[in-house]
Amino acid sequence: MTETSTSFREIGNKFFKEHRLNLAIENYNKAIEIDPKDYQSYTNRSLAYFQKKEYENSLNDSKEAIKINSKWDKAHYRYSMALKQFNRLDESLRSLYIIYNRFYNSIDNTTTNNIDINLITKEIDNIQKNLISKRYSKDIIAQSETSPNSINSNVKVDYINANLGKSVFLTKDITNNNQPLLSENPLVSNLSSIYLEDENYKSCFHCLKSIYVNKSCYSEKMKKQQELFIENPSFTCDKNCKFEVYCSENCKNEAWKQYHGLVCSSYDLILKLYGFCRIKNQVFPLLIMKMLAIVINNVKNNKKSLEDSLSPFTSFQYDMSDPILSDDQLIANAFIIDIFKSVLKDNNDEIIFNQLITKERYYQFNSILKLNSSDVQPISILEELIDNKVSKADIKDSSIKIGDEVIEIDSIGEFLENNKLPTISIKGVGLYRVINSINHSCEPNVFCSFSKNNHSMTIYPSKIPLKKGQEINISYINENLAYTQRQKLLKENYSFNCSCKKCKNKE
Numbered sequence: 001m002t003e004t005s006t007s008f009r010e011i012g013n014k015f016f017k018e019h020r021l022n023l024a025i026e027n028y029n030k031a032i033e034i035d036p037k038d039y040q041s042y043t044n045r046s047l048a049y050f051q052k053k054e055y056e057n058s059l060n061d062s063k064e065a066i067k068i069n070s071k072w073d074k075a076h077y078r079y080s081m082a083l084k085q086f087n088r089l090d091e092s093l094r095s096l097y098i099i100y101n102r103f104y105n106s107i108d109n110t111t112t113n114n115i116d117i118n119l120i121t122k123e124i125d126n127i128q129k130n131l132i133s134k135r136y137s138k139d140i141i142a143q144s145e146t147s148p149n150s151i152n153s154n155v156k157v158d159y160i161n162a163n164l165g166k167s168v169f170l171t172k173d174i175t176n177n178n179q180p181l182l183s184e185n186p187l188v189s190n191l192s193s194i195y196l197e198d199e200n201y202k203s204c205f206h207c208l209k210s211i212y213v214n215k216s217c218y219s220e221k222m223k224k225q226q227e228l229f230i231e232n233p234s235f236t237c238d239k240n241c242k243f244e245v246y247c248s249e250n251c252k253n254e255a256w257k258q259y260h261g262l263v264c265s266s267y268d269l270i271l272k273l274y275g276f277c278r279i280k281n282q283v284f285p286l287l288i289m290k291m292l293a294i295v296i297n298n299v300k301n302n303k304k305s306l307e308d309s310l311s312p313f314t315s316f317q318y319d320m321s322d323p324i325l326s327d328d329q330l331i332a333n334a335f336i337i338d339i340f341k342s343v344l345k346d347n348n349d350e351i352i353f354n355q356l357i358t359k360e361r362y363y364q365f366n367s368i369l370k371l372n373s374s375d376v377q378p379i380s381i382l383e384e385l386i387d388n389k390v391s392k393a394d395i396k397d398s399s400i401k402i403g404d405e406v407i408e409i410d411s412i413g414e415f416l417e418n419n420k421l422p423t424i425s426i427k428g429v430g431l432y433r434v435i436n437s438i439n440h441s442c443e444p445n446v447f448c449s450f451s452k453n454n455h456s457m458t459i460y461p462s463k464i465p466l467k468k469g470q471e472i473n474i475s476y477i478n479e480n481l482a483y484t485q486r487q488k489l490l491k492e493n494y495s496f497n498c499s500c501k502k503c504k505n506k507e
């Protein structure tokens with residue numbers, strides 16, 4: 001036998017089977033010396049180190065094997081097990097899901113190395129149960145700084161299985177249709193990019209509340225409905241940017257504390273990102289920038305670990321495959337890199353920067369937003385008027401009757417067709433810790449209601465009675481579409497095949 005890397009590896013494997021770990025490692029060393037791309041020897045040496053409890057070496061070897069051949073499931077498994085030893089559970093989970101997804105997406109249900117899929121599923125279950133019970137205990141959520149009063153006691157978040165992930169369950173019987181089940185502010189939200197430089201329309205940069213509307217269709221009288229919007233935004237950021245406007249001192253302070261304080265000094269670079277998002281009609285890059293700033297603030301100011309700081313975001317399901325960024329995503333990521341490079345200047349910041357501001361993170365956050373975030377559309381002022389003060393009968397072509405007063409609305413005809421309510425445009429996007437944990441069903445038992453004023457959202461029952469312990473489900477799409485259309489939309493937008501009762505019966 002020639003001294004090829006394969007033969008040394010095989011000798012190593014023989015020693016390994018005899019539990020002679022040092023001799024096994026020596027032979028794997030020789031194999032790697034001959035062929036530095038021998039990912040199998042790296043993987044096997046990783047296992048030998050693991051058995052010797054040399055977890056750092058085990059981690060490095062499995063990482064190297066993945067670098068050489070990312071399709072080698074055994075290396076992902078070894079990497080996952082080593083990460084678990086360091087309590088890096090989110091990353092460990094990600095590696096397990098790479099194997100899990102490859103298995104279920106393959107035509108013949110195989111892993112590349114015939115790893116027992118039941119073992120992988122069991123590992124996923126263990127880690128998920130542990131993480132979810134820790135992260136979604138009521139106390140932790142109630143204490144969360146980013147989302148105060150985010151959950152009331154009607155619901156809890158629980159893990160279902162590796163495929164469905166977590167979802168939301170009732171902790172009480174519900175018999176009243178009008179009873180709000182859960183009301184929540186988002187972990188992060190942002191205005192749609194079309195509004196960023198709109199002279200006619202301003203919203204609070206933090207909570208998206210309408211501040212000033214100057215559309216010709218609204219008469220002077222209507223604009224004077226003071227309680228519906230604030231005429232003169234007096235809460236503009238006065239530190240550096242002088243650009244962001246808020247509806248209140250509270251929002252100004254919250255924005256500063258959570259994310260704006262970190263990046264405000266680099267506003268010239270942020271404006272470039274805004275410009276890009278406006279042209280491309282995108283909002284995710286702006287949310288990703290805020291998410292990164294929130295994470296960094298938690299690490300720096302609240303002295304939390306990086307994993308804990310990331311966990312409100314990484315606890316969602318997302319695409320764990322190899323990151324491939326589109327050209328637009330690469331450009332947006334480059335803007336984001338510039339912004340954080342200019343604000344993370346201390347020596348200590350270098351580690352955070354290197355671990356956080358990466359292409360992989362951009363892909364991860366983008367996928368978290370794509371699969372989990374909600375459009376936010378606080379009800380328009382016109383609808384607010386109609387909703388609260390007038391009946392549809394009071395709406396005439398050019399006026400609305402509010403009490404005894406008739407308010408002229410110059411071009412209301414543009415908005416009202418056959419007495420329908422005006423179309424409300426999407427104002428922004430938000431990521432909700434609990435509401436976005438609710439799984440989909442084509443036969444939903446709850447629905448989501450936008451706040452009239454800001455980015456908060458409330459869940460109400462759509463069917464009663466609902467029983468304690470029952471899962472609540474919303475519909476992510478129009479559930480009245482035909483079966484094939486629903487399946488197509490859910491696959492394209494949320495990457496899953498719906499298996500609700502209605503879909504199982506192909507109704």
Ligand SMILES: C[S@@+](CC[C@H](N)C(=O)[O-])C[C@H]1O[C@@H](n2cnc3c(N)ncnc32)[C@H](O)[C@@H]1O
Nearest residue numbers: 164165166316317371372436437439440494496
């Ligand atoms: C908004 S999240 C819901 C929370 C999610 N289960 C989690 O653990 O983060 C949407 C994701 O949940 C999963 N999901 C939701 N409803 C589902 C369903 N009916 N069937 C299969 N997967 C579903 C899909 O992976 C989808 O991309």
